[in-house]
Amino acid sequence: AQSVAQPEDQVNVAEGNPLTVKCTYSVSGNPYLFWYVQYPNRGLQFLLKYITGDNLVKGSYGFEAEFNKSQTSFHLKKPSALVSDSALYFCAVRDMKAAGNKLTFGGGTRVLVKP
Amino acid sequence: DAGVIQSPRHEVTEMGQEVTLRCKPISGHNSLFWYRQTMMRGLELLIYFNNNVPIDDSGMPEDRFSAKMPNASFSTLKIQPSEPRDSAVYFCASSPSLGQGNTEAFFGQGTRLTVV
Numbered sequence: 001a002q003s004v005a006q007p008e009d010q011v012n013v014a015e016g017n018p019l020t021v022k023c024t025y026s027v028s029g030n031p032y033l034f035w036y037v038q039y040p041n042r043g044l045q046f047l048l049k050y051i052t053g054d055n056l057v058k059g060s061y062g063f064e065a066e067f068n069k070s071q072t073s074f075h076l077k078k079p080s081a082l083v084s085d086s087a088l089y090f091c092a093v094r095d096m097k098a099a100g101n102k103l104t105f106g107g108g109t110r111v112l113v114k115p
Numbered sequence: 116d117a118g119v120i121q122s123p124r125h126e127v128t129e130m131g132q133e134v135t136l137r138c139k140p141i142s143g144h145n146s147l148f149w150y151r152q153t154m155m156r157g158l159e160l161l162i163y164f165n166n167n168v169p170i171d172d173s174g175m176p177e178d179r180f181s182a183k184m185p186n187a188s189f190s191t192l193k194i195q196p197s198e199p200r201d202s203a204v205y206f207c208a209s210s211p212s213l214g215q216g217n218t219e220a221f222f223g224q225g226t227r228l229t230v231v
Binding site: 101102 | 165206210
């Protein structure tokens with residue numbers, strides 16, 4: 001069975017400081033990995049994905065994520081956080097070999113960027 | 116494309132009533148997912164379809180919940196009878212199947228269900 005873990009319920013960071021949101025995953029095959037962001041009273045918005053190739057992927061709004069196969073991690077990063085980055089962030093995985101292409105999400109991490 | 120369209124956006128119903136949530140996926144997407152989001156349990160996958168066929172419904176909490184996808188452009192999630200603990204935001208998402216290039220799922224705005 002595939003799974004995703006986001007060990008931190010909440011991350012607090014001062015504006016202008018680096019932001020990291022952690023994610024680890026478990027799949028039987030090779031993973032497709034995703035990050036989504038959710039603002040209050042909205043649906044989930046796609047930020048970035050790792051499919052294959054370069055382990056460092058860049059996405060929307062200055063976010064990037066690094067795929068680490070040996071540590072089965074896909075941490076989300078932003079060099080300089082903005083107050084507007086305050087939101088709920090979800091990591092997700094799809095197993096390339098799983099029948100039916102199931103998409104599994106982590107529990108989410110709330111990010112609070114303080115001015 | 117207008118994206119994934121869910122209706123209604125808000126639903127308030129009395130306990131015991133039947134509730135039907137609707138979803139129109141993005142045209143050409145083969146996979147459709149229904150999720151439920153609550154403060155206590157986070158984002159839960161209820162059921163997903165591939166090419167209109169249910170693949171995994173192990174996340175459906177009880178027999179009171181049922182989902183259908185009669186064609187590629189429409190899906191419903193029904194709760195009958197509804198209970199207060201069903202109150203949540205229900206999301207529908209669609210994506211191309213793996214191997215078709217773009218692999219990310221696109222979410223609707225959700226239906227906020229309140230059962231009183």
